[in-house]
Amino acid sequence: MRALFLEIELERAWAVASIGPAFIAAFIRKHGHEAVFLKVPFNSAAEDIILQIESLEPDIIGVSLTMRQWLRARELIRDIRRRIDIPVIAGGLLPSFEPEAVLASGGFDMVCIGEGERPMLELLDRLEIKGGIGSKPIDNIMDQGDPRPRLGPVIADIDKSPFMARDLLNESHGVFHMVMRRGCPFSCRHCAALSLRNLYGPEYLRRRSVENVIAELIELRSSRECNYIIFLDDSFIDDSAWVKSFAEKYAKHIGVGFSVHARIESMRPEILEMLVEAGLKHVVYGVESGSERIRRVVLNRSMTDDRIVETFDRSKRAGTIVTADYMLGIPGETRDDIEMTLDLNDRLDPHDFGYFVFYPYPGTPLFHECRKNGMMPDDYMNRPANHRETILNLPHLSKDDILLYYQRFTEARIKTFIKKYSGPIDDDKTAEIESMVVQSADLG
Numbered sequence: 001m002r003a004l005f006l007e008i009e010l011e012r013a014w015a016v017a018s019i020g021p022a023f024i025a026a027f028i029r030k031h032g033h034e035a036v037f038l039k040v041p042f043n044s045a046a047e048d049i050i051l052q053i054e055s056l057e058p059d060i061i062g063v064s065l066t067m068r069q070w071l072r073a074r075e076l077i078r079d080i081r082r083r084i085d086i087p088v089i090a091g092g093l094l095p096s097f098e099p100e101a102v103l104a105s106g107g108f109d110m111v112c113i114g115e116g117e118r119p120m121l122e123l124l125d126r127l128e129i130k131g132g133i134g135s136k137p138i139d140n141i142m143d144q145g146d147p148r149p150r151l152g153p154v155i156a157d158i159d160k161s162p163f164m165a166r167d168l169l170n171e172s173h174g175v176f177h178m179v180m181r182r183g184c185p186f187s188c189r190h191c192a193a194l195s196l197r198n199l200y201g202p203e204y205l206r207r208r209s210v211e212n213v214i215a216e217l218i219e220l221r222s223s224r225e226c227n228y229i230i231f232l233d234d235s236f237i238d239d240s241a242w243v244k245s246f247a248e249k250y251a252k253h254i255g256v257g258f259s260v261h262a263r264i265e266s267m268r269p270e271i272l273e274m275l276v277e278a279g280l281k282h283v284v285y286g287v288e289s290g291s292e293r294i295r296r297v298v299l300n301r302s303m304t305d306d307r308i309v310e311t312f313d314r315s316k317r318a319g320t321i322v323t324a325d326y327m328l329g330i331p332g333e334t335r336d337d338i339e340m341t342l343d344l345n346d347r348l349d350p351h352d353f354g355y356f357v358f359y360p361y362p363g364t365p366l367f368h369e370c371r372k373n374g375m376m377p378d379d380y381m382n383r384p385a386n387h388r389e390t391i392l393n394l395p396h397l398s399k400d401d402i403l404l405y406y407q408r409f410t411e412a413r414i415k416t417f418i419k420k421y422s423g424p425i426d427d428d429k430t431a432e433i434e435s436m437v438v439q440s441a442d443l444g
């Protein structure tokens with residue numbers, strides 16, 4: 001059977017496509033099926049996409065969906081289904097936590113809840129052998145009108161899974177992306193990683209062995225030009241024995257520069273030193289808010305301001321580029337809290353920063369809280385999740401407040417960029433910087 005995975009791009013295309021399908025494609029290929037990939041660029045006409053799909057002759061179409069991709073995907077799949085009669089299955093975070101709404105939207109025949117490798121294989125096997133799905137349910141897969149399905153076990157030993165199918169990742173310039181674990185051990189109340197752990201229980205949390213990760217990288221380096229590695233995991237540096245072994249082997253066998261996402265609390269001095277030694281060039285810290293109250297009470301993040309400042313200083317002194325990520329429009333936040341975030345950013349003086357208007361993702365504790373206390377509109381599945389304007393009715397912040405503060409972050413970022421130029425800056429240069437900052441506001 002041939003599965004076609006569609007990558008729904010938005011006005012901002014990230015350096016890598018959805019990761020889930022790349023794992024699923026490798027898995028089903030190993031078991032004898034075919035996987036093909038089609039990128040759906042922003043603004044592409046449905047008509048063109050339909051022609052391309054027809055020429056690829058798939059037996060099934062798979063789409064990975066986050067909240068942000070949802071509205072565009074919904075329209076496109078409806079258009080496709082008006083013309084082509086091929087089953088469509090959606091998977092990923094949104095279908096896992098809003099399966100009924102995805103199925104009710106028209107166009108999607110099935111959704112996959114949670115991990116997709118085994119359910120997708122079972123589905124393709126049945127389509128091939130029996131010519132249809134049959135009446136016996138498939139674990140994790142929910143059909144139109146079905147109740148939520150039973151979840152099969154997760155893949156216990158992820159070292160046994162094949163490496164990601166990189167032809168589905170849309171990578172370029174010798175920059176490669178890696179995922180080294182499934183799940184995240186921390187419990188931030190806004191993060192979908194917590195929802196996945198809650199869906200399955202603690203067994204969802206798995207880590208690849210250092211040997212397995214290095215083997216994938218060695219294979220990559222031996223077959224292509226490899227200039228830089230981006231480790232995508234939410235955070236992988238919490239286990240110092242693992243990091244020590246990884247850093248030693250990475251330096252010995254791979255050696256190219258790399259970047260990581262890290263938690264402030266986990267970046268202890270000795271960990272930073274080991275990573276820098278191995279080639280760390282860039283670290284992204286999720287600071288989220290400059291208000292300790294918001295971080296602790298609303299987001300369940302316990303780091304102190306001092307700890308954040310110290311970690312930023314140390315990382316910069318170690319020679320890495322440091323990026324901070326912030327959110328604004330968090331439930332319970334006041335204008336003073338957002339001012340504190342802007343002040344903290346001044347103190348941290350990162351090389352760059354990302355700023356996102358808070359969106360409560362289905363499945364997260366904060367989503368349930370926003371629904372319960374009436375902050376979330378009932379028609380949220382029909383509204384965009386663009387991280388530039390708020391979807392919430394917040395008690396202390398109006399929608400205009402959020403727009404103004406978003407603008408303040410944009411101005412602060414323009415200043416950061418201007419500072420990078422050593423010579424005098426004329427009006428033309430300033431205008432160029434402004435447009436660059438506005439266009440790249442979503443750092444992803």
Ligand code: B12
Nearest residue numbers: 014018019020062063064066067091092112115116192444
């Ligand atoms: C790597 C990553 C990225 C990468 C790749 C994104 C991707 N969708 O794969 C990049 C850098 C592009 C990225 C960008 C962004 N990201 Co991001 N990212 C992650 C991160 C840290 C890890 C994902 C990962 O490694 N997955 C590993 C694979 C194996 O798991 P998986 O993706 O869940 O896939 C499995 C199943 O879901 C299922 N499945 C997935 N797709 C499909 C499709 C089919 C057909 C089937 C059958 C099954 C299936 O099977 C897969 C294999 O088991 C997650 C946090 C997390 N822990 O999930 C956030 C996360 C996915 N990102 C998030 C966000 C918000 C963003 C950005 C909006 C950030 C920004 N403001 O710019 C953008 C938006 C991207 C987009 N396209 O919409 C949110 C999404 C929340 C939501 N519910 O919508 C998450 C959950 C983090 C969070 N804050 O909670 N991100």
